[in-house]
Amino acid sequence: MAGDKCICLLALIIGASILPSICDATSFNFPNPRTDIRNEARSYLNGITSAKWLEFVNSGLDSVNRQKRLEENLLRSEITVQNGTISHIQLLDTLPNRASKEDSEIALKILKSSLYVYNSQCLSHGIDGDECRNYLENIPLPVGSSLREECQNLLSGNREGHHAFRRLLEPHYRNGFHEMFPETGRSVSQPPAWSISKALYEPDTIQKAKDLISEEKSHLNLGLAQWAQFVEHDLSKPVSQSMSTGAPIECCSRDQNNLQPRHRHPACAPILYQPSGKYDVPSCLNYVRSALAVADCNFGGAEQLNQATASLDLSQLYGFTSAAEEKMRLFRGGLLKSTPIGQRHHVLLPMTRDTQDLGHSFCAWGATGNATCFAAGDSRVNSSPFSILIYTIFMRNHNRLARELSDRKSGWSDEQLFQAAKAVNVDVYRRVVIDEWLPEVLGKKLADEARSRSDRAQEISNEFGVAAIRFYFSMLPNELHNLVKDNDLDDNNLPTTNLFELKEEIYKPRLQYTTQKLNEILESLLNQRTMKMDASYAGDVVWHKDTKPTHADILAFDIQRGRDHGLQPYHKYFEICSLRRPVTSWKDFEGFIPNDVLEKLKTIYSSWTDIDLIVGGISERPVSGAIGRTFSCILGEQFWNVHQQHRQQSDHKHDSLLNEYRHFNGSKLLCLNSDVRAVPQNIFQLPSASNQLVACDDVV
Numbered sequence: 253m254a255g256d257k258c259i260c261l262l263a264l265i266i267g268a269s270i271l272p273s274i275c276d277a278t279s280f281n282f283p284n285p286r287t288d289i290r291n292e293a294r295s296y297l298n299g300i301t302s303a304k305w306l307e308f309v310n311s312g313l314d315s316v317n318r319q320k321r322l323e324e325n326l327l328r329s330e331i332t333v334q335n336g337t338i339s340h341i342q343l344l345d346t347l348p349n350r351a352s353k354e355d356s357e358i359a360l361k362i363l364k365s366s367l368y369v370y371n372s373q374c375l376s377h378g379i380d381g382d383e384c385r386n387y388l389e390n391i392p393l394p395v396g397s398s399l400r401e402e403c404q405n406l407l408s409g410n411r412e413g414h415h416a417f418r419r420l421l422e423p424h425y426r427n428g429f430h431e432m433f434p435e436t437g438r439s440v441s442q443p444p445a446w447s448i449s450k451a452l453y454e455p456d457t458i459q460k461a462k463d464l465i466s467e468e469k470s471h472l473n474l475g476l477a478q479w480a481q482f483v484e485h486d487l488s489k490p491v492s493q494s495m496s497t498g499a500p501i502e503c504c505s506r507d508q509n510n511l512q513p514r515h516r517h518p519a520c521a522p523i524l525y526q527p528s529g530k531y532d533v534p535s536c537l538n539y540v541r542s543a544l545a546v547a548d549c550n551f552g553g554a555e556q557l558n559q560a561t562a563s564l565d566l567s568q569l570y571g572f573t574s575a576a577e578e579k580m581r582l583f584r585g586g587l588l589k590s591t592p593i594g595q596r597h598h599v600l601l602p603m604t605r606d607t608q609d610l611g612h613s614f615c616a617w618g619a620t621g622n623a624t625c626f627a628a629g630d631s632r633v634n635s636s637p638f639s640i641l642i643y644t645i646f647m648r649n650h651n652r653l654a655r656e657l658s659d660r661k662s663g664w665s666d667e668q669l670f671q672a673a674k675a676v677n678v679d680v681y682r683r684v685v686i687d688e689w690l691p692e693v694l695g696k697k698l699a700d701e702a703r704s705r706s707d708r709a710q711e712i713s714n715e716f717g718v719a720a721i722r723f724y725f726s727m728l729p730n731e732l733h734n735l736v737k738d739n740d741l742d743d744n745n746l747p748t749t750n751l752f753e754l755k756e757e758i759y760k761p762r763l764q765y766t767t768q769k770l771n772e773i774l775e776s777l778l779n780q781r782t783m784k785m786d787a788s789y790a791g792d793v794v795w796h797k798d799t800k801p802t803h804a805d806i807l808a809f810d811i812q813r814g815r816d817h818g819l820q821p822y823h824k825y826f827e828i829c830s831l832r833r834p835v836t837s838w839k840d841f842e843g844f845i846p847n848d849v850l851e852k853l854k855t856i857y858s859s860w861t862d863i864d865l866i867v868g869g870i871s872e873r874p875v876s877g878a879i880g881r882t883f884s885c886i887l888g889e890q891f892w893n894v895h896q897q898h899r900q901q902s903d904h905k906h907d908s909l910l911n912e913y914r915h916f917n918g919s920k921l922l923c924l925n926s927d928v929r930a931v932p933q934n935i936f937q938l939p940s941a942s943n944q945l946v947a948c949d950d951v952v
Contacts, residue, residue: 282420282421282828282889283828286386286422287380287382287383287385287386287422288383289383289386289387290379290383293374293377293379293383293384293387294387296373296377296379297373297374297379297384297387300369300373302394302395305391305393305394306394306396306397308365308366308368308369308372308551309361309365309393309394309397309399309400310397311364311365311368312361312362312363312364312365312366312367312368312399313361313364313365313398313399315364315368316357316360316361316364319496319518320495320496322517322518323495323496323497323499323517326495326502326515326517327495327497327499329515331502331511331515332495332499332500332501332502333500333501333502333538334502334506334618335616335617335618336616336617336618337506337616337618338508338537338538338801338802338803338804339500339502339503339504339537339538340616340759341616341758341759341760341803341804342492342537342538342539342804342809343492343500343538344613344614344615344616344631344632344634344635344759345631345632345635345759346489346490346491346492346540346542347491347492347613347631348491348492348493348494348543348559349414349491349559349572349573349576350498351411351412351414351573352414352491352543352557352559353494353498353543354406355406355411355414355543355544355545355546355557356493356494356543356544356545356557357496358399358402358403358406358546359543359544359545359546359554359555359557360493360544361399361402362393362399362403362546362549362550362551362552363429363430363544363553363554365393365399365551366385366388366429366551366552366553367427367429367430369384369388369551370384370385370388370427370428370429380428381425381426381427381428381429382422382428383428384428384429385423385428385429385552385553388550388551388552388553389550389551389552389553390550391550391551392549392550392551393549393550393551400549403546403549404549406546407546407548407549412561412572412573412574414545414557414558414559414572415545415557415558415562415711416545416546416547416555416556416557416558416711417490417545417555417556417557417558417711417712417713417714417717417718417817418710418711418712418713418714419555419713419714419715420713420714420715420825420886420889421715421819421820421824421825422820423553423554423818424818424819424820424821425553425554425818428553429553429554430553430554430818432521432815432816433815435524442815442862442864443856443857443858443862444523444524444525444526445523445808445809445811445812445815446523446524446525446535446537446805446808447525447856448807448808448811448856448864448867449788449789449794449796449805449807449808449811450525450794450796451852451855451856452787452788452807452852452856452867453788453789453791453794453796454788455791469781470781470782470783470784470878471937471938471940471943472692472781472782472878472936472937472938473777473778473779473780473781473782473932473935473936473937473938474638474727474728474729474732474777474778474780474781474782475777475778475935475936476689476692476693476724476727476782476878476936477638477724477727477728477782478638478639478641478642478724478777479642479684479685479689479936480689480693480721480723480724480727481635481636481638481639481724482568482639482642482643483564483685483689483721484717484721484722484724485560485568485630485632485639486560486561486564486565486566486567486568487560487561487562487563487564487712487716487717487721487890487894488558488560488712488716488717488718488721489558489559489560489572489630489632490542490543490556490557490558490559490717490718490813490817491542491543491557491559492519492540492541492542492543493519493540493541493542493543493544494543495517500540501517501519501520501540502517502538503516503517503520503521503522503536503538503539503540504522504536504537504538505536507800508535508536508537508800508801509534509535509536510522510524510534510536511536517540519540519541520539520540520541521539521540521541521812521816522536522537522538522539523536523537523538523539523805523808523809523812524536524537533799533800535800535801537801537804537805537808537809539809539812539813539816541816542556542557542813542816542817543556543557543559544556544557545557545558553818554818556714556816556817558711558712558717559572560572560630560712562710562711562712562893562894563894564678564681564682564685564686564894565678566646566674566677566678566681567629567630568628568629568630568632568633568643569588569628569629569630569643569646569647569650570588570629570674571629571630572629572630576629577629579627580602580627580628580629581670583666584666585654585655585658585666585669586654586657586658586664586666586667586668586669586670586671586672586673587650587651587654587655587670588602588647588650588651589602589627590602590647590648590651591603593766593767598767598927599644599647599648599651600626600644600765600767600770601626601627601628601633601640601643601644601647602626602627603624603625603626603627604625604626604627613631614626614627614628614631614633614634615634615759615760615761616759616760617760624761624762624763624764624765625761626640626643626761628643628647634759634760634761635758635759636754636757636758637732637751637752637757637761637763637773638773638777640761640765640770641770641773641774641777644770644925645774645921645922645925645926646677646681646925648925649677649680649921649924649925650673650674650677651673652924652925653672653673653676653677654669654670654672654673657669657672657673671906672906672909675905675906675909675910676906676909676910676913679910679913680913680916680921683916683917684917684918684921686699686703686891687917688917688918688934688935688936689918689936690702690703690891691877692877692878692934692936692937693877693878693879693884693887694876694877694879694884694887694888694891695875695876695877695884696876697876698876698877698884698888699877699888699891701888701892702887702888702889702891702892703891703892710893712890713886713889713890714817714818714819715819715825715865715886716886716887716889716890718810718813718814718817718819718866719810719814719819719865719866719869719883719886720869720879720882720883720886720887720890721887721890722810722866723785723869723870723878723879723883725789725790725793725806725807725810726783726785726786726787726788726789726870727782727783727784727785727878728754728783728789728790728793729754729780729783729790730753730754730755730790730791730792731750731751731752731753731754731792732750732751732752732754732773732776732777732780733748733749733750733751733776733780734748734749734750734751734772734776735748735775735776735779735780736771736772736775736776737775751763751769751772751773751776753792754790754792754793755791755792755793755803758793758803758804767926767927768927770926771926771927771928774922774926774928775928778928778931778932778935778938778939779938779939781938782878784874785870785872785874785878785879785880786849786870786871787849787852787853787867787870787871788807788870789806789807793805793806793807794806794807794808807866810866811864811866811867814864814865814866815864819864819865820865821861821862821863821864821865821868822863822864822865822867822868822869822882823835823860823861823863823868825865825868825869825882825885825886826841826844826868826881826882828885829881829882829884829885829886830844830881830882835860837860838850838854838860840860841860841868844872844873844880844881845868845871845872845873846871846873849871850871853867853871865882868882869882869883869886870883918931918934918935918936919931919932919933919935919946919951920951922935923948923951924951928948929947929948929949930945930946930947930948931945931946931948931951932944932945932946933945933946
């Protein structure tokens, strides 16, 4: 039955009575109806000759070659991303590896070929884009074409990561294939992404005032948001398209204005701000459309590429590919590379100079930048001190395990020690995520449901990867307070200081990282309340001043990326996940979205049918966990699939070793890999009478 999965999941949230025959179902499938292909349309398209199909492919290849010539002109004009710029920061967030670039180039050729079919055959015969795309998805590339051979060679090779995101609902594009809906100037338009972020923004003083009068204060600490980001880095990495040479694409001028059409790459979809006030200035933020993925060797519409793996495997630390993992290894004693600073367990992540990679792959310092820049398996490691902390914790844990195993298994080789330490490290991580973090996000009942089913594992959904898992940005504050307790002082009488401001550290680590600094960040993070999820991001991750921006607007990027990936509007997911279908007016959102937020959305969107998924999702009231119903539904569906992936990929070679570490939980992980003196029993909740601090001496 369509929507059975979400009906059952939501029944757990709201306590609804659901027929047992539905809730005993063994699959968690979103209904994904496809546009019907009319008989007359099918009959016409079936009449296309083999020679004509080959002609479409050749036309697509010619289009890609013309694009390469444009790229040569752009490079001669030095229109590419410059180190140390805002565009460089965004590039680090979406940095593609070589395999992803190759995958995307083949997928682009398939898309261009498919668009020739759409423009020359479907449009002229009244066949709309969705109908045309669904037909083409079942048509193989013609025998004898070089593109078919390229595609088959790719799919038969060793694909590490870089698979297509799957879709919970049919793609939402203006032409059915890849064209984003326009922001202005057409009969069907959407409000600009940057204007939505600006309209939703509330100054920090207003948010704090609301928190003070709120009766529903969060019991969760910032560790929940920190782990959400780390999990996102593991499961989802949409990457940007590149030029055929591998050079990054720039969509804005150096003074942050929109480029002239002759200098605009076809992959550009810049985030623009048009002045509305007397003193406003126009601005441009670089947005390059996401790399494409080859799902099969058929014609069809765009599918976006996920460079990450669909498994909780710490690939963000170890690397998404074997080549990336080798750069992180010391190849001695099973250890990962690190930066020693004193005692053996007082180590930091390796610096970029120690991993044979250029610094611009990990940090956004310009040519004169001479500061800390850490390396890991993912370019996002330096995205914030929160990221650096948790990457460091798991690097230390791997090396601690490797040394422990080396003492016990004196005859083991470096390879044996590395693989065993990695298996235990990953298993500890998985259990903390599934058993400790997920219940706080979804609520215990829904988390149990997501873990209990069994079926075929699937890739990461688009809706999860570029919308739902991004909920944590709504919970991040502008700064981390210094909440380290000194037993010799009366801390209550001391003014609160900040360890850092988030905007100062995004891909440009300025802190002087030491073991003591990481301990301070960890202890403060465990003791600072997370912000409640709401319809805006903190000011340090957006830009709403009437001057040229000095950093990116992450909410605007999230909105733009959802449109780039062809996500359906929010109400489509709401209808499934809230048990209310169909939605017919703004009134249907009442009770799910606070009234003041709903009124604000009415001023932003001309129709409730236009609300973006990311905006609607973060606007909802949290339910039994930390997030609202729609995102709970999407995350529950994904983690059910992730859980099954683990069951299928279980490495039985290390079963006996893993059993020895079953007692390892989040508290023990933090204590053994830091110098904090105590941690809460539940590391995602604030210390309280029901969540007592545990002395690390007792945990160890």
